[in-house]
Amino acid sequence: MSRTTASAAPPAVHTPAAPVREAAADDVRDLTGKRRVAFASFVDENYLPGFLALLRSLALSNPEVCEDFLVLHDGLRPASLARIRALHPRIRPRRVDAARYDAYAKGDQNNYLVRKAYFLLDVFRVRDYDTIITLDTDMVVLGDLSELLRLREGLAAVPQFFYGTHKLNSGLLVIQREFLSDAFCERIDETGLAGAYELDKHDQGILNAVLDGDFVRLPARYNFVKRRLSGDKPVPEDTAVLHFTGRHKPWQGGENGYAEAEARWRDFHLTEREFQDAYLALPGAKHPDLLVHLGTPYVHRTGEVEAARRIATAHIGAGHFEEAVEILRAVRVPVHDAWPHEVLGHALLSVSRYAEATSHLLLAATSPHRAPTAYSRLAQIAWIHHRDEEAHAYAGKGLSVDPTHRAARIWHQRTRHAAPGASLPQQPEGPAHEQLAHVAFYMEGQGNAGDKVLPESVRLALDADPSARRWHSLHARRLFDRAALAEVNRRRGLVIGGGGLFIPDTAPNGNSGWQWNVPPEHLRAIDVPVIVHAVGFNAFDGQSYRHRRFHESLRLLAEQSSFFGLRNHGSVEKVRALLPPHLRERVRWQPCPTTVTRHLVPGWTDPVAREDTILLNAAYDRAGLRFGHDYPYFLDQMARAVRGLGALAQVKIAAHALDDERLAHDLRRTHGISLPVLPMYDWDNDEIRAAYAKTRLVIGMRGHAGMIPFGCGTPILSLVSHPKMAYFLADIDRPEWGISVHDRHLADHLTEAARTLLADHAASVADVHERQRALWEVTRANGADIRAVLA
Known part of the structure; x- marks a missing residue:
């Protein structure tokens, strides 16, 4: 079926929610489903000046865009690659298999330009990306390419009129994952070897023969050919990509009759210093x-x-x-x-x-x-x-x-x-020898609802009394100085837990490299048992720990710990990989205690009846890492989903943090949808748990917008934008409850998954209870080990 426009909506589907894919531990993008986008060009020494101008034009015309750039080549000199790398921080050279294309039937076997025209087809053999945008090296970018970056369907190109029919011009292609496949490459090879295409059109002829008109049509401004400007016509203002087709290239002296076009190319024929100056x-x-x-x-x-x-x-x-x-x-x-x-x-x-x-x-x-x-x-x-x-x-x-x-x-x-004259009530502490010291991130005021619930949940997992009588609080982000050390060493032990404390850019410090601000000499001086309890490795897709301080601190923490429990197996694997072999087995799984809330909160009773509501949560911290180029798509899909979910129950926004209210604002602003907002950031722990216990379904993007309602016995679906969501769902053997925010048919998958869970709600609740029972058994067993250590 031929696609007619770049903005055509995907077909409606009614299939079960697409599960988050299981992936290797070093590729969290396979867990989040985040789209991997790259540009690509075939470059040789003769066309290097054109490619350098193309790179400069891309940066100067789209200064907020910086994706991987695949440089396909058949033998660039090291000095040429160095010139390329100087212009772009994410160059990925890739040598083509030239012999493969030499076997293709061609119109002129001896013309080196004809031979190399096929090498760009090697891009279809790349398997590392979801979307690849190819650009010929005789192009310059003059306008915004964000529309191309947001394309998610098919193979897109600008059509040109050839011999009475419209066919694609292969100078610019937007290729989606389904075409980056062995099956499509087999069709290319079959056509090329048989010569069953217009031989004088080279790679373009092969693609047109294989696709037979089945491609997404892009507006002409994305591949505006020079020939349309004959007679020194000016370049149209809306031109996004100008293509210098033909034999005469601007860096070779150009061609009469195209002065206006070639002047635009020369805008990007800059020295390295001139380019830096222009970008800054x-x-x-x-x-x-x-x-x-x-x-x-x-x-x-x-x-x-x-x-x-x-x-x-x-x-x-x-x-x-x-x-x-x-x-x-x-x-x-x-x-x-x-x-x-x-x-x-x-x-x-x-x-x-x-x-x-x-x-x-x-x-x-x-x-x-x-x-x-x-x-x-x-x-x-x-x-x-x-x-x-x-x-x-x-x-x-x-x-x-x-x-x-x-x-x-x-x-x-x-x-x-x-403050002068202030007299706030203080909860009296019990005797030091009866207490545990507790390092956590203590959220107060209008703070993240999940961070409020966490410290109390950790305490309940180890002691039925979470009060100051049994616990001495130490804020993780305050300096663990000599006075704090002395207070800890007066207690029965030290518990570290209550947050995704392993994250590189939240509350950074140079003492540990993670959220607990502890100098190494003070960590070594702790002489009571150290319990690391349900801490999360919370690095986003695209984040890493670059400096040695974190690795040294992590190793020392593992050495000092009597119990080292992380909240999911994904975190366990990540942290083990950062430790020397002799310390790896110390790291074990301790589920987040919020996931077993029903077993921890004294006097807990499951609700007799539930409100006919669905609570929806979205997170906006580090939005670029969560959504990439897909936020407009996500918002459109959520609008569709909310309309579908509204037929099942009343939809409300559960705002864990003030920023989470943005979903309500954006839906109202762009789609005219108004939803009630529950300001959980203003609530206490009992209010948060009660709201989650009495609703029928929670759809959450934040980790604890999934784990807390699950712990309260409520069915959940996760909008996966962070690997920790997929880690948790894998631990409970329900990956199908996770749907990537980048899913191509997010609205349909989300609505269908919700419909399935709500159709037999009692069975869904029973399934949550069964999943939870396994987490509770692990928590009980670990608790027994911890109490033995503390005794």
């Missing part, structure tokens, strides 16, 4: 990888402070804090230039160089524009060092400049007990 001078947002790649040599060459600040900010966003410090240390920042001082202070804070960070943040605070953020970070440093009165004062200064500043308000609230 572009207004608006830039992809952090491109900014770092092109901006770092620019800063070392020019010493420009503003560029260094932007690059440092990109490093911080990627969790590369040492690199952020280095780039700003490479320039001379004037005393009065507040913004770079603020960014440098942030980077230094993130690597625990607190005294230096304080100096730079105080300089930043002299500017009214930067003062609220600078004061909030100064409050954070003081709070980390247990100086709450100082932290409260700093936060107050930030609010005096900007009363709406969120971070300053959070620190002001968190330290309100230290």
Whole structure:
């Protein structure tokens, strides 16, 4: 069937939810279903000048785009590859199998250009990507390519009129995974070897013969051929990709009658320095990888402070804090230039160089524009060092400049007990020798609902009394100093648990490299049993631990621990892989205690009746890592899904954090759909659990928007945008309850899966209880081992 437009909706399907694919431990994208997108070109030495111009044009016309770029070649020189790599941070060279194409029937076997015209077909043998966009090396990109990046169906190209019929022009192709297959390659080979195609059209002839018109039609602006501009016509304003077809190429002297077109090509015929200057001078947002790649040599060459600040900010966003410090240390920042001082202070804070960070943040605070953020970070440093009165004062200064500043308000609230005259009630602690010390992330105020429930759940898994009588609280993000060490060593033991504490960019510090801010010398000095309980390895797809500090800290923690339990087998495998062989078997599975809530909460009773509701949660932290290019698609699919789900029950938004309300706002703004919002970030633990226990189904994107309702006995579906969701579903042997946010037919799969679970709700609840029973047995057995250690 011939597709007619790039924006045609996918056909309706009514099949069971597509399960999250099981994958190798080192490829979490196979768990999240995140689309892997790449560009590709065939490049040889003769066409290298054209390709370099193409790379520059792509960056300058689409500064926020930075995908892998496959460089297919049959023997580029090392110096040529070096020139290519200088322009793009994600070059992936791939040598073609030239002999395969030499066997094809051709119109002219002796013309080297004809021979190499077939080599681009090697892209169909790539298996590492879901979408590949091919570009001929005699093209330049002049406009936005985001529409191509969002395509998800078929093989797309611009049609051209040949001999009375429209056929694709292979200069630009958008190829989806179903065509990146052995079966499609067999059809290409069969056609090429038999010569059953228009021989003078080379690779394009083969594709047209194989597809026989069955391709997605793209607008002409995505492959606007030079021939349409004969007579020095100007390039149309909406041209996205200009293609210099024909024998005469711009880098070879060009051709008469195409002055306007060739002037556009020369815009991208730049030296390396000119290209860096042009990219850095572009207004608006830039992809952090491109900014770092092109901006770092620019800063070392020019010493420009503003560029260094932007690059440092990109490093911080990627969790590369040492690199952020280095780039700003490479320039001379004037005393009065507040913004770079603020960014440098942030980077230094993130690597625990607190005294230096304080100096730079105080300089930043002299500017009214930067003062609220600078004061909030100064409050954070003081709070980390247990100086709450100082932290409260700093936060107050930030609010005096900007009363709406969120971070300053959070620190002001968190330290309100230290305000002059404050007398907040304190829960009395029991005798130290009867207590366990507990390191966790303690969420207060309008914080993530899952992070509120977690610490209490960890305590209930080990003691029926979660109160201060039995537990001494230590916030993971505060410095574990000598005083904290002394308090721990007075207790029966130390429990570490209550969050995905292994994550590189949340509460970064230079002491451990993960969320617990513990210097190694203090970790070594703990002389009571150390229990790591249901901690998660929470790195997103695209994140990694780059620095040695985390690996050293992790190894030391494993050595010191009497029990080392991680909340899913995926985390177990990830952490074991980072440890030396003799420590790997110490790491064991301890399910998150929120998943067995019914067995932990004293006096728990299952609901006699449930509300006829479906609770829906979406997460927006690190949206780029969650959605990639697919957020508009996700939103459209959720609109369709909500309409379908609304026929099954009333749909409400369960907002674990303030940012989670964005789904409600975006659905109303773009689709006219209004949904009630449950502000769980404002609720206490009992309210959160009660809401999840009495609904019929929960569809969640956050980890604990799945695990908490599951623990309350409620059927769940997971919108998978993070590997931890797939890890949990694999542990309970229900991968079909997970649907990737990138799923091609997300709305249909989600609605059908919900319909299936709700059709026999009692059976679905019984299945949850059965899955939960296995987790409870593991938790009970581990609890017995832990109590033996503590005894």
